[in-house]
Amino acid sequence: MAAFDLVTPAGGGTWRFPANEPLRLDSGGVIEGLEIAYQTYGQLNADKSNAVLICHALTMDQYVASPHPVTGKPGWWPRLVGPGKPLDPARHFIICSNVIGGCMGSTGPASINPATGKTYGLSFPVITIADMVRAQAMLVSALGVDTLFAVVGGSMGGMQVQQWAVDYPERMFSAVVLASASRHSAQNIAFHEVGRQAIMADPDWRGGAYAEHGVRPEKGLAVARMAAHITYLSEPALQRKFGRELQRDGLSWGFDADFQVESYLRHQGSSFVDRFDANSYLYITRAMDYFDIAASHGGVLAKAFTRARHVRFCVLSFSSDWLYPTAENRHLVRALTAAGARAAFAEIESDKGHDAFLLDEPVMDAALEGFLASAERDRGLV
Amino acid sequence: MTSIREDFREILRLVRPGSRVLDVGCGEGALLDLLAHEKQVDARGLELSASGVAACMARGLSVVQGDADLDLDHFPDRSFDYAVLSQTLQATRNPRHVLDELLRIADRAIVSFPNFGHWRVRWSLLSRGRMPETKALPLPWWSTPNIHLCTLADFMALTADLNLRVDASAAFTGAGPARPMDPTSALENWRTETCLFMLSRHGASPQGKFSQGELPPASGDLFDG
Numbered sequence: 001m002a003a004f005d006l007v008t009p010a011g012g013g014t015w016r017f018p019a020n021e022p023l024r025l026d027s028g029g030v031i032e033g034l035e036i037a038y039q040t041y042g043q044l045n046a047d048k049s050n051a052v053l054i055c056h057a058l059t060m061d062q063y064v065a066s067p068h069p070v071t072g073k074p075g076w077w078p079r080l081v082g083p084g085k086p087l088d089p090a091r092h093f094i095i096c097s098n099v100i101g102g103c104m105g106s107t108g109p110a111s112i113n114p115a116t117g118k119t120y121g122l123s124f125p126v127i128t129i130a131d132m133v134r135a136q137a138m139l140v141s142a143l144g145v146d147t148l149f150a151v152v153g154g155s156m157g158g159m160q161v162q163q164w165a166v167d168y169p170e171r172m173f174s175a176v177v178l179a180s181a182s183r184h185s186a187q188n189i190a191f192h193e194v195g196r197q198a199i200m201a202d203p204d205w206r207g208g209a210y211a212e213h214g215v216r217p218e219k220g221l222a223v224a225r226m227a228a229h230i231t232y233l234s235e236p237a238l239q240r241k242f243g244r245e246l247q248r249d250g251l252s253w254g255f256d257a258d259f260q261v262e263s264y265l266r267h268q269g270s271s272f273v274d275r276f277d278a279n280s281y282l283y284i285t286r287a288m289d290y291f292d293i294a295a296s297h298g299g300v301l302a303k304a305f306t307r308a309r310h311v312r313f314c315v316l317s318f319s320s321d322w323l324y325p326t327a328e329n330r331h332l333v334r335a336l337t338a339a340g341a342r343a344a345f346a347e348i349e350s351d352k353g354h355d356a357f358l359l360d361e362p363v364m365d366a367a368l369e370g371f372l373a374s375a376e377r378d379r380g381l382v
Numbered sequence: 383m384t385s386i387r388e389d390f391r392e393i394l395r396l397v398r399p400g401s402r403v404l405d406v407g408c409g410e411g412a413l414l415d416l417l418a419h420e421k422q423v424d425a426r427g428l429e430l431s432a433s434g435v436a437a438c439m440a441r442g443l444s445v446v447q448g449d450a451d452l453d454l455d456h457f458p459d460r461s462f463d464y465a466v467l468s469q470t471l472q473a474t475r476n477p478r479h480v481l482d483e484l485l486r487i488a489d490r491a492i493v494s495f496p497n498f499g500h501w502r503v504r505w506s507l508l509s510r511g512r513m514p515e516t517k518a519l520p521l522p523w524w525s526t527p528n529i530h531l532c533t534l535a536d537f538m539a540l541t542a543d544l545n546l547r548v549d550a551s552a553a554f555t556g557a558g559p560a561r562p563m564d565p566t567s568a569l570e571n572w573r574t575e576t577c578l579f580m581l582s583r584h585g586a587s588p589q590g591k592f593s594q595g596e597l598p599p600a601s602g603d604l605f606d607g
Contacts, residue, residue: 312444333446334456342426345446346435363432367439374442 010066010089012039014105015139023100023135029125033114036139037105038062038097041081042089044144050381051145052087053136054080054096055153055160058284059225059276061104064096065089070275077358079365080152086369091381092149097139099132099160101283106135109279110211120279122208127283129156129291133163137171147171149379150372154178154357155324156284159291162332166293169308174375176314176368178357179321181328182301182335183292188323191231192285195224199278208279221278222269229268234320234353294335301335308336312378313343314371316364318356344371389494389578390416392552392560393466396492396580397421401463404428404488406450406480407470411438418443426462428453451475454483462488469576471495473527482544485583490549494578499533499571517556518575534571541581550580 017023017034024030039062044051054064054077061068065075065082081087087094098106101124109124116123140148151172153161158180165175181188199205202220206213230238242261257263294301313336317329326347336343348364350356357364376382386394390413397403399421405414408427411434418425427445429435438445446453450467451474465488467480472495474480484491496518497503506514513523519531532540541548553563553574563570563577570577 314439330448333448334453337446337453337456338458340458340461342444343446344435344439344444345448346439347432347447348436349432363436367436370438370440370442377442 010041025125025131026128027126034107036097041094042092044093051093051148052150053148055157057155057157062096062098086372100135101127103277103280110277119211128287129159129163133160150174152176165308166304174312178316179324181324182332184289189289194227196282198223217278218273221273225272226265226269231323232355236351237353302338305339309340315345317347318350320351321354323354403464404462405466409434411441411443414443450480457487464490466492468494472531477530491581496576497534497574498531500575501572545584546581547584552578
């Protein structure tokens with residue numbers, strides 16, 4: 001662990017699982033020599049009580065508060081992480097890792113399979129949210145952290161937070177779940193299936209072995225992103241942003257992007273393919289579809305959280321989120337309450353849809369800040 | 383403590399330090415904040431309005447957005463020492479169920495409500511023939527959230543029906559301090575504007591924090607401070 005003795009204000013790298021500790025997967029598979037790419041911010045304090053794990057959403061990565069190496073854009077959660085923010089590198093040791101199956105440095109379908117010397121492609125084992133969390137827990141241990149002050153995440157990140165509370169409740173003090181769910185609805189799975197089918201219908205997908213052929217299923221991945229992106233917004237947000245505004249004077253009387261919303265989606269699709277791998281998209285959406293905490297606890301969600309009674313939870317939903325609607329978040333809160341856990345919950349009024357948890361929502365900011373500040377007091381951090 | 387609401391002052395006096403308290407309809411968390419800071423209670427809340435919950439969370443209070451009529455059902459039995467329902471009972475759809483639930487999830491329920499038997503209410507209805515608008519009941523009938531108003535006598539009948547024990551009771555008039563009150567007295571039903579009760583179940587054998595012979599006296603502790 002010598003490499004981690006000098007954790008700089010912004011550190012990170014790639015952690016390779018020890019040779020004698022392969023990652024055992026829910027599917028029964030095993031990944032040898034798994035690598036997890038991660039970033040850290042701030043320093044671990046003397047009694048190792050100030051560590052925070054941030055779990056990223058489907059298409060995010062470990063660059064929560066630093067520029068993205070591909071796009072050059074700043075970190076994806078500037079509202080929460082940074083100097084003077086609720087999670088502050090001056091006070092917290094913040095860890096954010098790229099999930100397994102991802103494509104920003106962690107082992108995933110685009111990695112080389114050491115057994116064959118070729119990219120995994122579809123020979124990569126199917127992974128679950130619990131597998132992602134198992135890998136994170138080992139990384140966190142390797143960073144010298146036993147107990148996390150907080151585990152924080154939105155959307156798929158919120159699923160990981162719930163899984164942490166089920167599998168490692170003794171290793172966490174507080175939990176923040178934003179715009180998430182304890183399982184996917186049929187509608188969630190349906191939208192993911194549209195995305196996967198778009199990728200697999202692209203002739204350049206080549207049965208998942210596109211890397212060997214030196215091509216990329218960019219059109220399919222772009223369509224997947226376009227469909228998904230619509231689900232991250234809301235009708236009022238799209239209406240406010242674009243309405244039926246045209247790109248230019250008059251209609252083209254063809255299939256060019258006449259409407260501004262069309263060119264917006266095309267841009268979202270084409271910029272996404274620059275930074276994301278199509279097979280990663282398949283594997284990670286599958287992991288989300290398979291996620292169902294209650295199913296593995298006799299169908300009773302509250303039972304999953306009985307060991308997490310001591311954890312203080314903050315759950316926030318957004319009124320216009322139709323991907324993970326308030327009802328799904330409330331379902332989680334009721335289960336937490338029934339399990340005897342201390343849960344705070346609010347539905348934030350917003351017309352920004354699912355993406356609201358990443359956007360300018362002062363009410364969310366105040367609630368999160370209050371929750372984390374009070375947890376910090378109770379943890380003895382301030 | 384001069385600016386503290388008189389009923390909050392009484393609740394503060396009533397609640398033992400370090401206990402577990404659920405405030406149902408906790409608004410922006412003023413009472414919970416007081417309880418947490420003055421009595422070091424494990425303070426939780428349930429509140430209908432998103433703005434109230436967000437304000438509570440910003441103060442660091444654990445509050446769940448929810449509805450007393452629907453969400454009490456999800457709390458485990460006896461998960462609190464006290465459940466507080468301050469000026470909210472009359473706004474619930476099913477006050478009987480809510481009261482019953484309060485004493486399922488907590489050993490003690492602290493309940494306050496405006497007394498519809500107060501003389502001003504009776505006089506207003508008798509003289510004007512219109513739904514009363516008083517200081518305790520300031521809104522017209524068509525906009526008031528109070529859909530299940532009752533009198534002190536009605537409430538006592540409900541507690542008897544639910545087999546509840548009155549451990550303490552207090553009366554408030556205007557902004558004045560609390561005074562002891564005999565809830566069975568017909569005179570009190572005329573002169574009490576707002577009343578506050580501490581209730582428990584007859585025959586309950588409180589466990590948890592109350593188990594080691596710490597059971598607070600059945601009555602009178604409301605005015606010992």
